[in-house]
Amino acid sequence: DIQWERGRVFDAKVCEMLLNKAKAEAKGxxxxxxxxxxxxxxGRPVPLNTTALLKAGSKGLGLSPHETMRAAERLYTSGFISYPRTETTSYAKNFDLKGLVKGHTSHPDWGECAQIILATGINPKRGTDAGDHPPITPVRSVGRETLGGTEWRVYDYVSRHFLGSLMPDxxxxxxxxxxxxxxxxxxxxxxxxxx
CATH class of the missing domain: 2.20.25 (N-terminal domain of TfIIb)
Incomplete structure (x- = not known):
């Protein structure tokens, strides 16, 4: 990103004059x-909870909270992600992170990332245990050809967030x-x- 130190100028004649002056003095x-x-x-993200998913859906995916939650619930009932209504942002000690990551090693979009995590060691960022359900994670690996539109976008975000929460900073x-x-x-x- 390159910015002119003077800031923005909205007068075309002034811009042209300054450009010509700079060209003449600088000689290219x-x-x-x-x-x-x-x-x-x-820092890597903490594991995903409902609030963070809804914010990401709104800011990053351009979806309303209702659309995001509806897609997440469809993904949950289809067996692609874990229960999407949770405030917990910490994986339990007995949570099988390694097994879950292994299931994504052949994914065409993030399989290489999953392989790196397994090779370098799983190091989840600690969040808070709200005492309800575990954080939102992908339950199984699925490609974009299986899911369409909004469901794919939410699944893609959940999966990337999950892997990101296990990476080093x-x-x-x-x-x-x-x-x-x-x-x-x-x-x-x-x-x-x-x-």
Whole structure:
């Protein structure tokens, strides 16, 4: 993402004048003024509960809470996901995470991720045990050709969230580069790389 240091300008003539000035002064070249790098950790998600599923359905999938829950309940009654009404965000000690992950190792979309989890060790993030049902998880592996539309989107999210909750925290490298075109105009570029 590259942004002009001055911010946005909405006057076309001013933009054109500044662009021409920068081109003339820079002669097609820019100088790198600064490069800053930093590392941060992005924590893995806690196991999925109903509230988080409904929020993800609304924000990430563009579904209403009603549509999300209806799809989740259909997936549950069809045997594809666990009971979708729970506030627990912690796997019980006797929960067979390894067996569940093994069932996804040949999935075309996330099978490789499941294999990595098994090879590097299962390390679930701890959440809270609300005393009700276990977190929402995929019960069996199924492809997009079996499920349609909304059900697939919810199942896909539940499965990826489940696997993500077992992965190590992500290491992110943030890079910020400041370049200058000519004597005056500066631009700032930012990038995030997952390591």
């Amino acid at each position: 070249m820019v100088d790198i003024i600064a490069v800053e790098e930093s590392e941060k950790k992005q 992500a290491k992110l490298r943030h890079t910020r580069v400041v370049v200058q075109a000519g004597e005056v105009e500066r631009f700032v570029g930012t990038a995030i790389q997952i390591e």
